[in-house]
Amino acid sequence: MCGRSRRKRVLALVGAIAAGTVIAACGSDHAEKRSARLVPAGAKLNRLDISVTEPRPGRFRYRAPRAVRGGLVEIRFKNSGRSPRKAQLWRVGPGHSVAQALRARRPLPRWLEWAGGVGLTGPGRTGVAVQRLSAGTYYVTGIGSERRGIAPLRVTAGGSGAGLVSAADAGVTAVDYGYRVSGLEPGPASVEFRNTGKEPHHAFFAPLRDGRTLREARDFFAGKLPGPPPVDPEATRETVVLERGGRQVTRLNLESGRYALLCFVRDRAGGPPHTEKGMVAEVEVP
Numbered sequence: 001m002c003g004r005s006r007r008k009r010v011l012a013l014v015g016a017i018a019a020g021t022v023i024a025a026c027g028s029d030h031a032e033k034r035s036a037r038l039v040p041a042g043a044k045l046n047r048l049d050i051s052v053t054e055p056r057p058g059r060f061r062y063r064a065p066r067a068v069r070g071g072l073v074e075i076r077f078k079n080s081g082r083s084p085r086k087a088q089l090w091r092v093g094p095g096h097s098v099a100q101a102l103r104a105r106r107p108l109p110r111w112l113e114w115a116g117g118v119g120l121t122g123p124g125r126t127g128v129a130v131q132r133l134s135a136g137t138y139y140v141t142g143i144g145s146e147r148r149g150i151a152p153l154r155v156t157a158g159g160s161g162a163g164l165v166s167a168a169d170a171g172v173t174a175v176d177y178g179y180r181v182s183g184l185e186p187g188p189a190s191v192e193f194r195n196t197g198k199e200p201h202h203a204f205f206a207p208l209r210d211g212r213t214l215r216e217a218r219d220f221f222a223g224k225l226p227g228p229p230p231v232d233p234e235a236t237r238e239t240v241v242l243e244r245g246g247r248q249v250t251r252l253n254l255e256s257g258r259y260a261l262l263c264f265v266r267d268r269a270g271g272p273p274h275t276e277k278g279m280v281a282e283v284e285v286p
């Protein structure tokens, strides 16, 4: 983005946020080689490998196995595209099809649920998350509104019934409408992300530039703040969306500094992004 004008950069960032995608999440190779354990050693995990390619700029194609065993699952997401992407899982309830799910609009039907996955991952990189997957029909996409390039997937029964035991040092809990954060550290740390609210939520981390405020960050993403961005768009991070009661352990690679933590998801019934309902917080990574 370095060659573009400031105004173009700002518009690109606002547009990307509105579309539910973001600019970059590329940790250094050095950082990614450090291991941050997600679950205790010896935990029995099934494995789900997802990938995305970008045959043409801006056109994405997700791939997933036709079927995978459920229970406690390690989801690995390889981004072979040219820009940062995430792998958002959706669960389609019994008696309904992926085609029906793709036609669904708000208010979202009860049989269609956000179901975790792997958060924003830079091109050429592999992201990981561990969570429970119950048997059923799923599909993988980048953002909620995407209808093309999705990968359907069947999760079968038979996996371990064990619950998710986290080995993460840090925690991010989303509520309606706010966050509780603990133990965040710089570098590729393992983080337990959970949603104890009634609505779906994610956690979007935007690094605040020196002297800039949380309020400015909120206004910027709402398209109400002209001038230079109050956040560093190249260093944003984002988790996937979890439905109420959802829980996973993943890796977040944050640098030291102050962050605006925001949720751009809307209620299942509709309404404004949660940032407009006060789901904004300032957090410090020491």
Ligand SMILES: [Cu+2]
Residues within 6 Å of the ligand: 199, 200, 201, 202, 263, 264, 265, 266, 274, 279
């Ligand atoms: Cu939210």
